[in-house]
Amino acid sequence: xxxxxxxxxxxxxxxxxxxxxxxxxxxxxxxxxxxxxxxxxxxxxxxxxxxxxxxxxxxxxxxxxxxxxxxxxxxxxxxxxxxxxxxxxxxxxxxxxxxxxxxxxxxxxxxxxxxxxxxxxxxxxxxxxxxxxxxxxxxxxxxxxxxxxxxxxxxxxxxxxxxxxxxxxxxxxxxxxxxxxxxxxxxxxxxxxxxxxxxxxxxxxxxxxxxxxxxxxxxxxxxxxxxxxxxxxxxxxxxxxxxxxxxxxxxxxxxxxxxxxxxxxxxxxxxxxxxxxxxxxxxxxxxxxxxxxxxxxxxxxxxxxxxxxxxxxxxxxxxxxxxxxxxxxxxxxxxxxxxxxxxxxxxxxxxxxxxxxxxxxxxxxxxxxxxxxxxxxxxxxxxxxxxxxxxxxxxxxxxxxxxxxxxxxxxxxxxxxx
Amino acid sequence: xxxxxxxxxxxxxxxxxxxxxxxxxxxxxxxxxxxxxxxxxxxxxxxxxxxxxxxxxxxxxxxxxxxxxxxxxxxxxxxxxxxxxxxxxxxxxxxxxxxxxxxxxxxxxxxxxxxxxxxxxxxxxxxxxxxxxxxxxxxxxxxxxxxxxxxxxxxxxxxxxxxxxxxxxxxxxxxxxxxxxxxxxxxxxxxxxxxxxxxxxxxxxxxxxxxxxxxxxxxxxxxxxxxxxxxxxxxxxxxxxxxxxxxxxxxxxxxxxxxxxxxxxxxxxxxx
Numbered sequence: 001x002x003x004x005x006x007x008x009x010x011x012x013x014x015x016x017x018x019x020x021x022x023x024x025x026x027x028x029x030x031x032x033x034x035x036x037x038x039x040x041x042x043x044x045x046x047x048x049x050x051x052x053x054x055x056x057x058x059x060x061x062x063x064x065x066x067x068x069x070x071x072x073x074x075x076x077x078x079x080x081x082x083x084x085x086x087x088x089x090x091x092x093x094x095x096x097x098x099x100x101x102x103x104x105x106x107x108x109x110x111x112x113x114x115x116x117x118x119x120x121x122x123x124x125x126x127x128x129x130x131x132x133x134x135x136x137x138x139x140x141x142x143x144x145x146x147x148x149x150x151x152x153x154x155x156x157x158x159x160x161x162x163x164x165x166x167x168x169x170x171x172x173x174x175x176x177x178x179x180x181x182x183x184x185x186x187x188x189x190x191x192x193x194x195x196x197x198x199x200x201x202x203x204x205x206x207x208x209x210x211x212x213x214x215x216x217x218x219x220x221x222x223x224x225x226x227x228x229x230x231x232x233x234x235x236x237x238x239x240x241x242x243x244x245x246x247x248x249x250x251x252x253x254x255x256x257x258x259x260x261x262x263x264x265x266x267x268x269x270x271x272x273x274x275x276x277x278x279x280x281x282x283x284x285x286x287x288x289x290x291x292x293x294x295x296x297x298x299x300x301x302x303x304x305x306x307x308x309x310x311x312x313x314x315x316x317x318x319x320x321x322x323x324x325x326x327x328x329x330x331x332x333x334x335x336x337x338x339x340x341x342x343x344x345x346x347x348x349x350x351x352x353x354x355x356x357x358x359x360x361x362x363x364x365x366x367x368x369x370x371x372x373x374x375x376x377x378x379x380x381x382x383x384x385x386x387x388x389x390x391x392x393x394x395x396x397x398x399x400x401x402x403x404x405x406x407x408x409x410x411x412x413x414x415x416x417x418x
Numbered sequence: 419x420x421x422x423x424x425x426x427x428x429x430x431x432x433x434x435x436x437x438x439x440x441x442x443x444x445x446x447x448x449x450x451x452x453x454x455x456x457x458x459x460x461x462x463x464x465x466x467x468x469x470x471x472x473x474x475x476x477x478x479x480x481x482x483x484x485x486x487x488x489x490x491x492x493x494x495x496x497x498x499x500x501x502x503x504x505x506x507x508x509x510x511x512x513x514x515x516x517x518x519x520x521x522x523x524x525x526x527x528x529x530x531x532x533x534x535x536x537x538x539x540x541x542x543x544x545x546x547x548x549x550x551x552x553x554x555x556x557x558x559x560x561x562x563x564x565x566x567x568x569x570x571x572x573x574x575x576x577x578x579x580x581x582x583x584x585x586x587x588x589x590x591x592x593x594x595x596x597x598x599x600x601x602x603x604x605x606x607x608x609x610x611x612x613x614x615x616x617x618x619x620x621x622x623x624x625x626x627x628x629x630x631x632x633x634x635x636x637x638x639x640x641x642x643x644x645x646x647x648x649x650x651x652x653x654x655x656x657x658x659x660x661x662x663x664x665x666x667x668x669x670x671x672x673x674x675x676x677x678x679x680x681x682x683x684x685x686x687x688x689x690x
Contacts, residue, residue: 014688075687079518082684094518102516107443119435120517148446 002091004172004204005054005077009086012047012072012228046072048228050086056171057202061219061236063212063243065250068225070208074174077206092204095121095170102161106150110141110160113149117164131167138193139163140186159186166193173197176208194218216240244353262373267304268362271339272297273377285380288398292349292379294358298371299339306332307370310361311344313351314374320359321351350397353383424520433523437530455535456542459490466607475608476615480651484546488651489606489643491543492564495536496572496639497597502528503576504583505590511690521683525576529569536565543650555653564645564656571638571668578675581682584690603637610644610660638664 047069054060062070075081076088103120104113114135118128136145139159141152149157175194191214198205198218209215215222215236222239224232226246232239262270274282276293286292294311312323324344357378362371426433445451466486477485506524507514514521547554575593583589605613616622617631634640641664645656 080515081687102512105439105443107446108439112439112442116435116439119432120513120519122432122519125431125435 003053004056004091005206006089007050007052007073007076007086008089010047010050010073010076010083010088011045011085012069012076012081013043013045013084016042016044045228047076047083050228050230052223052230052233054204054206056204058221059198059205059219060207061215061222062206062208062225063210063215063222063240064225064231065246067227069228070225071176073225074176074206074208077172078174090172092171093122094172094174095168104149104157104161107148109148110139110145110152111136113160114164117161118168121165121168123168127169128167135163135167138167138189155183155186162190162193166190166197172204172206174206212240212243247355259375260373261375262371263369264371264373265368267301268371269299269301270296270360270371270373270376271299273358273360275377275379276343283379285382286349288353288381288384289348289350289400292346293343294345295341295343296360297339297341298362300335300337303334303336304364305334306365307335308361308363309342310363311342312359313349313356314359316355316357316378318374321356322346322349323359348400349381350399351381352395352398353381355380424522426520426522426526429519429523432519433527433530436523436527437534440527440531441534452535452538455538459487459494459539460542462490462494463487469607476612477609478611480647481550484543484550484552484651485609485647486607487543487546488647489604489609491536491539492568492642492646493601493604493606493639494539495532495565496568496642497601498535499529499532499569499572500575500579501590501593501597502532503572504579504593506576507580507584507686508587508590508690514690515687521686522577522679525573525580528576529572533565533569547650552651553653554650557649557653557655560645560649560656564642564649567638567665567668568642570672571642571664574668574672574675577672577679581679581686584682584686600637600639603634604639605643609647610640610657613640614660632663635660635663636667638668640664 050069050073062073064070072081076083077090078094079090103117105116108116111132114132115125115128119125123131136142139145139162141156141160144152144156149160152160195218197203198207207215207219219236221234222232222236223230224239224243224246231246232242274295274297275284275286276295277283277286278291292313296311309326310323313321315321355378357375359374360371360376361369361373363369441452445454448454450457463483463486467483470482470486475482503525506528507521510524579589579593601607613634614631617627617634621627623630641656641661644660648654648656
């Protein structure tokens with residue numbers, strides 16, 4: 001049997017800038033007639049030579065950064081826009097869930113909107129009539145169903161939209177980040193409904209989401225898009241892992257860009273910050289639970305008597321994680337003007353795989369802050385094993401634990417098994 | 419170049435639902451509701467009748483109010499279908515960008531909406547005919563055909579205009595101006611018979627008279643309005659010589675207009 005979706009060499013370009021006015025179009029066309037090309041428009045490749053095919057019954061996740069081309073790809077599958085070059089073949093009826101509530105009219109009542117949206121989504125009227133009660137029931141809007149939607153709260157509108165959108169029967173479902181609707185309880189309900197839809201009757205599903213954990217859980221195959229190209233297309237776990245790695249790379253690239261937040265009196269200049277490995281060499285990343293060594297090279301304009309150094313780490317969204325001060329040393333020392341180096345070692349850095357930033361403060365004896373900076377340097381923590389069963393979003397700290405009970409039983413059982 | 423025409427019949431439920439939505443939304447919070455649809459032709463009829471009493475327009479044996487009302491009905495139907503049709507794509511941006519169905523549905527829906535309003539005007543016309551004691555004859559059966567033809571004329575403008583309006587919003591701005599000019603070029607205030615008498619019988623423009631009359635009839639509305647009045651008020655068959663130039667123009671332009679629409683629709687979602 002031939003695949004239900006075939007995408008061959010799909011490329012989509014957009015012109016950058018605004019649509020030109022009729023006057024400009026005329027001017028450029030006239031110039032073209034005289035043999036001069038005055039038409040200088042920059043092109044942007046939203047999709048660049050995409051190839052893949054989907055078999056019936058597959059549940060496929062599409063992930064990638066903002067602007068990677070996910071929604072553009074879905075728009076092609078849903079026939080909303082046409083490729084610049086290449087071909088998209090879809091065999092079967094497509095139900096777009098591209099955005100919940102696209103066709104909801106605020107003047108109509110909830111019930112009227114159910115019928116209108118049913119028609120828009122191509123559901124025959126008699127089918128909607130059969131389903132209308134279950135849709136209302138799912139939306140939890142029994143009391144308000146004959147009130148115009150414009151008087152609904154935004155949450156109620158979203159509930160109505162979701163209930164309608166998931167009520168249709170189509171061979172191919174396209175879902176673009178629609179699960180995060182309503183309050184937590186309703187989200188849970190939506191999530192179950194989606195799973196029900198996805199696993200029903202071997203339906204073909206394409207799911208676009210930023211919730212990687214959800215994609216990993218629901219999909220058998222994941223396509224990773226990056227800057228309009230397919231970076232990886234395969235088994236969901238390894239593809240999602242690849243995505244995490246790219247994420248970390250993007251963040252560590254910020255080391256090179258100017259994202260540092262610094263306030264300084266000018267007396268202290270940070271020259272260089274390095275994370276160093278066991279061989280005393282600078283590195284970009286450390287393994288989960290290993291020693292973190294931060295080396296900071298800085299220059300003092302004046303000699304300082306026992307300044308306090310405060311060095312710590314934070315997440316990329318500025319949750320302060322560690323932070324230790326040299327004030328605890330309770331020792332007097334003197335630093336001359338010139339360049340110095342200081343190192344902080346954290347014996348077992350407990351944070352889960354991800355990207356982290358370094359912050360530092362230098363305070364003189366009188367308590368005056370000479371230097372304070374965040375985002376000074378980024379480093380990655382990588383997983384201990386590649387097939388880590390744990391989801392990094394589910395925890396922040398990797399703690400060193402021992403288990404009791406289970407292992408003893410296992411040891412008891414082992415001899416009999418062998 | 420090949421264009422694929424979708425089976426629009428399969429989308430009848432959608433067109434019906436969208437047209438129903440247009441009507442419900444427009445009149446939902448209006449106390450007079452659908453009555454507003456007939457207030458426009460009735461008001462214009464009264465104004466024209468008032469003006470007529472000053473300037474004097476030869477209308478033959480048909481009372482002027484009903485004659486002009488019978489002209490206003492197809493005229494307003496055409497005018498509003500065309501202007502709603504031209505705006506129909508840009509007015510449905512949210513749907514265009516989210517969901518696929520044949521884009522022809524939008525101009526068609528605009529027209530079906532106006533068809534409902536036209537139907538209400540027929541009630542007023544029937545009342546006027548009863549008042550003037552006019553009986554419809556067998557030739558009234560031409561009316562559905564005339565309306566169908568009016569729809570094709572409106573679609574010709576809608577397809578091209580709505581597609582072009584996606585790129586240049588100037589179209590929607592210019593259209594009302596052009597349409598109000600077109601009303602004076604159509605036999606709405608005055609009957610076609612007046613033009614015919616002046617040009618054909620009196621040869622008012624010398625040797626150009628016959629050509630000018632044909633040019634006048636290239637405007638499909640000339641034939642439409644005249645036929646509408648003839649079939650309903652005079653109870654005679656339409657005058658095909660006044661219909662023909664308009665029919666040919668419409669069929670040629672409708673084809674080109676639809677061709678442009680189909681070519682442009684691929685980029686609606688990108689440009690709109």
